[in-house]
Amino acid sequence: MDSIIKPDLSGFENTIRDYVRYVLGKPMTDATSTDLFNGVSSAVRKLLMDIRIETEQRYDRRDVKRMHYISMEFLTGPLLANNLLNMGIQEDVRAILKNMGLDLDILMACEPDPSLGNGGLGRLAACFLDSLASLDMPGFGYGINYDYGLFKQSIMGGYQREKPDYWPSRSSPWLIARSGEKCMVPVYGRIVDTEDIEGGYNPMWSEWKLVVGRPHDIPVVGYGGHTANRLRLFSAWASEDFDIQIFNEGDYFRAVERKISSENISKILYPSDSQEAGRELRLVQEYFLVACAVQDIIRIYLKQHDDFNQFSKKVAIQLNDTHPALTVAELMRSLVDVHGLEWDNAWDITTQTLAYTNHTLLPEALEKWPLAIVEKVIPRHLQIIYEINRRFLETLTVNYPDDPQRLHRMSIIEEGDEKQVRMAHLAIVGSHSVNGVAKIHSHLVKTGLVPDFYDLWPEKFNNKTNGVTPRRWLLSANPGLARLITESIGDKWIVDLDTLKALESLGRDPAFLEKFSMIKRENKVRLARLIKKTAYIDVDPDSIFDIHAKRIHEYKRQFLNVMHIIHGYFMIQEEGVIPTAPRTYIFSGKAAPGYFLAKLLIRLIHGVADVVNKDPLVSQWIKVAFIPDYKVSLAEIIIPGADVSEQISTAGMEASGTGNMKFAINGAVTMGTMDGANIEIAEAVGPDNIYIFGHDVEEIQAMRGAYDPGKILAQSPHIQRVLNAVNSPLFCGWENDLFFPLFDAVVNHGDYYMNLADFQSYVDAQVRLSGDYVDKKKWAQMTLLNTARTGIFSSDRTIREYAGEVWGLERQI
Numbered sequence: 001m002d003s004i005i006k007p008d009l010s011g012f013e014n015t016i017r018d019y020v021r022y023v024l025g026k027p028m029t030d031a032t033s034t035d036l037f038n039g040v041s042s043a044v045r046k047l048l049m050d051i052r053i054e055t056e057q058r059y060d061r062r063d064v065k066r067m068h069y070i071s072m073e074f075l076t077g078p079l080l081a082n083n084l085l086n087m088g089i090q091e092d093v094r095a096i097l098k099n100m101g102l103d104l105d106i107l108m109a110c111e112p113d114p115s116l117g118n119g120g121l122g123r124l125a126a127c128f129l130d131s132l133a134s135l136d137m138p139g140f141g142y143g144i145n146y147d148y149g150l151f152k153q154s155i156m157g158g159y160q161r162e163k164p165d166y167w168p169s170r171s172s173p174w175l176i177a178r179s180g181e182k183c184m185v186p187v188y189g190r191i192v193d194t195e196d197i198e199g200g201y202n203p204m205w206s207e208w209k210l211v212v213g214r215p216h217d218i219p220v221v222g223y224g225g226h227t228a229n230r231l232r233l234f235s236a237w238a239s240e241d242f243d244i245q246i247f248n249e250g251d252y253f254r255a256v257e258r259k260i261s262s263e264n265i266s267k268i269l270y271p272s273d274s275q276e277a278g279r280e281l282r283l284v285q286e287y288f289l290v291a292c293a294v295q296d297i298i299r300i301y302l303k304q305h306d307d308f309n310q311f312s313k314k315v316a317i318q319l320n321d322t323h324p325a326l327t328v329a330e331l332m333r334s335l336v337d338v339h340g341l342e343w344d345n346a347w348d349i350t351t352q353t354l355a356y357t358n359h360t361l362l363p364e365a366l367e368k369w370p371l372a373i374v375e376k377v378i379p380r381h382l383q384i385i386y387e388i389n390r391r392f393l394e395t396l397t398v399n400y401p402d403d404p405q406r407l408h409r410m411s412i413i414e415e416g417d418e419k420q421v422r423m424a425h426l427a428i429v430g431s432h433s434v435n436g437v438a439k440i441h442s443h444l445v446k447t448g449l450v451p452d453f454y455d456l457w458p459e460k461f462n463n464k465t466n467g468v469t470p471r472r473w474l475l476s477a478n479p480g481l482a483r484l485i486t487e488s489i490g491d492k493w494i495v496d497l498d499t500l501k502a503l504e505s506l507g508r509d510p511a512f513l514e515k516f517s518m519i520k521r522e523n524k525v526r527l528a529r530l531i532k533k534t535a536y537i538d539v540d541p542d543s544i545f546d547i548h549a550k551r552i553h554e555y556k557r558q559f560l561n562v563m564h565i566i567h568g569y570f571m572i573q574e575e576g577v578i579p580t581a582p583r584t585y586i587f588s589g590k591a592a593p594g595y596f597l598a599k600l601l602i603r604l605i606h607g608v609a610d611v612v613n614k615d616p617l618v619s620q621w622i623k624v625a626f627i628p629d630y631k632v633s634l635a636e637i638i639i640p641g642a643d644v645s646e647q648i649s650t651a652g653m654e655a656s657g658t659g660n661m662k663f664a665i666n667g668a669v670t671m672g673t674m675d676g677a678n679i680e681i682a683e684a685v686g687p688d689n690i691y692i693f694g695h696d697v698e699e700i701q702a703m704r705g706a707y708d709p710g711k712i713l714a715q716s717p718h719i720q721r722v723l724n725a726v727n728s729p730l731f732c733g734w735e736n737d738l739f740f741p742l743f744d745a746v747v748n749h750g751d752y753y754m755n756l757a758d759f760q761s762y763v764d765a766q767v768r769l770s771g772d773y774v775d776k777k778k779w780a781q782m783t784l785l786n787t788a789r790t791g792i793f794s795s796d797r798t799i800r801e802y803a804g805e806v807w808g809l810e811r812q813i
């Protein structure tokens with residue numbers, strides 16, 4: 001490992017003092033904690049800039065290949081702690097501040113959580129940027145600088161309330177405005193058919209309105225402090241001189257209104273996870289991001305080249321899901337219309353540059369845009385998409401001469417009452433690589449989602465199992481465990497997580513196991529304090545902390561977990577069957593504001609918590625707590641405090657999951673279905689160190705169509721008792737029939753997510769788990785092996801695979 005380069009901290013204190021005095025205009029004695037957080041961050045930012053500038057000069061000097069990761073979401077979480085750790089100066093800064101009479105932890109607690117993402121997809125992008133910089137690779141992020149990130153969740157009377165989350169998109173100490181590198185984005189307007197001087201077809205995109213994309217950069221420093229890349233986020237502005245003719249006052253106000261409407265483009269993040277929005281503004285956002293990114297990427301390339309011959313050798317672009325799939329059309333437009341390349345040449349460059357990651361098989365999440373909306377927003381791109389499709393279908397007729405059905409299935413344009421653009425098809429046709437995010441998921445992409453494309457281009461398809469950064473999710477979030485590991489096996493694990501394997505043999509050392517378990521106990525105490533503070537519930541750190549933390553979604557099956565809790569309640573209450581160990585069921589997660597059943601599920605969790613926690617007998621054995629406002633900073637406290645990680649999606653529906661990896665690395669034991677990366681976690685830790693239950697993908701697929709939840713219900717008095725309780729007044733408070741829709745979905749509407757099919761096997765696995773938990777030594781060994789054997793889920797491994805197999809990206813040390 002290359003040693004850590006520590007920046008010079010001699011001016012650090014003065015930078016903080018100067019910030020307070022000359023930027024805020026206050027004497028130090030008047031500075032609030034937030035002022036001081038901003039001051040410290042500015043001092044850190046100064047150090048980051050030195051690394052950033054050196055890094056960029058190194059890249060330029062070597063004319064390196066760069067990778068650009070385009071994503072509508074980046075869920076970074078707070079940055080101060082991470083930046084200090086990655087630069088290796090957390091303790092030095094702590095000491096400097098202590099000298100000034102300040103407490104680093106108090107200042108860090110003032111940092112708002114930038115919530116520029118919904119969940120896993122945005123968090124993956126953030127982990128990737130950390131790994132790229134830590135591996136000293138030229139990999140950059142492109143996203144949108146939303147004014148409002150994901151809403152803040154609070155709970156009132158058991159219901160989710162949403163409050164806007166204003167992100168200081170113009171004043172965060174981490175953002176550096178780069179007004180000199182703004183991008184001009186034409187949008188709306190119409191196509192005028194004209195001819196060029198040789199009489200060829202020459203379409204003119206006219207009457208567009210111009211939106212300005214202003215870049216704001218967040219420096220991303222890698223572990224070791226050698227390399228700082230950047231995440232570039234664009235804010236939308238109206239073009240400066242809103243350039244319409246103003247004849248009277250009315251026109252003036254209309255002009256101002258138009259200006260305001262342009263600026264709405266980067267106003268807010270769409271809050272739906274795994275659900276497409278289908279709104280015009282969302283399409284405009286996607287296009288805005290793609291247009292800014294492509295312009296910026298080409299500008300950077302042309303600084304060192306004067307034609308496009310080297311483009312795909314110097315530039316790789318990764319599309320994070322289909323949200324930026326318009327990159328295919330925009331890069332073509334730019335190369336052909338703006339830079340005058342021939343179509344065929346431009347197409348080769350485009351497909352050799354682009355690669356696409358698929359993140360979901362859920363039909364409701366697959367993006368399709370009605371032609372009418374696409375034509376209105378980006379008429380020239382629609383033409384280009386038609387031309388791409390025409391040529392694509394032409395090659396298909398050669399490959400499959402007598403198969404018109406196949407052409408219909410594969411077309412980028414879906415025929416029907418309302419014609420639509422299939423964004424996944426556009427992304428696949430325009431890319432040289434298509435990957436899923438876990439082995440099973442990549443397999444299902446090939447065999448279930450787009451088998452026709454796999455048949456045509458088998459070599460395009462590959463797998464890149466997700467990962468998470470060990471810097472944030474172990475070093476920073478679990479300092480106690482990080483310290484113990486480093487004391488025991490050295491610190492190489494921070495950049496090479498596979499070395500955690502060396503912990504395995506320590507499992508035979510009772511003193512080591514004791515220390516390992518004590519750290520978990522301390523993390524549970526820390527989590528219990530958070531629960532007390534946010535959910536007002538007292539929980540016992542000696543009970544099993546059984547945690548289900550992720551977005552609330554039917555396919556993630558928080559309902560199945562609740563069914564199990566209700567079942568346990570009745571077992572104690574009615575049958576006097578006491579569980580082997582007391583358990584605290586902890587939930588956390590946001591529901592999309594428009595997702596009725598998910599929001600009702602949050603209400604049900606609170607209804608069940610009310611009854612269970614107040615029952616004098618049951619509450620000795622079962623407690624239920626919901627921690628509001630799940631986000632990165634809370635996940636950093638919740639995950640290290642878990643004994644059990646609930647990963648119980650219906651098999652075939654969770655593409656990979658990354659929460660499952662964070663929990664396992666922190667020594668939680670997974671209770672999971674054979675879905676997503678759970679399968680690979682099971683492979684890594686071994687069958688004795690995980691609880692796998694339920695139907696697997698093949699069994700679920702075989703059941704579809706013939707599945708009858710009524711039959712299971714009729715045969716199971718236990719399930720009847722649980723579901724009748726859901727549908728009874730028991731958990732409703734004074735609101736009658738409150739939970740009928742949840743009951744109804746399972747009992748009368750086919751139980752699409754197959755909760756009932758997996759219920760008994762889930763209950764059985766939970767009983768086994770309780771039995772194992774009370775065997776302290778066995779349990780400690782299981783949790784240790786989870787940490788020791790999950791090194792492959794470092795995003796460093798994922799990035800090395802992408803770099804070698806998809807991007808052709810090299811280390812630049």
Ligand SMILES: *Cc1c(COP(=O)(O)O)cnc(C)c1O
Pocket residue numbers: 118119120121123549550551630631632635656657658659660662
């Ligand atoms: C890791 C993470 C997720 C993703 O969790 P899954 O269990 O993989 O769905 C979502 N939100 C936050 C805040 C996270 O840190």
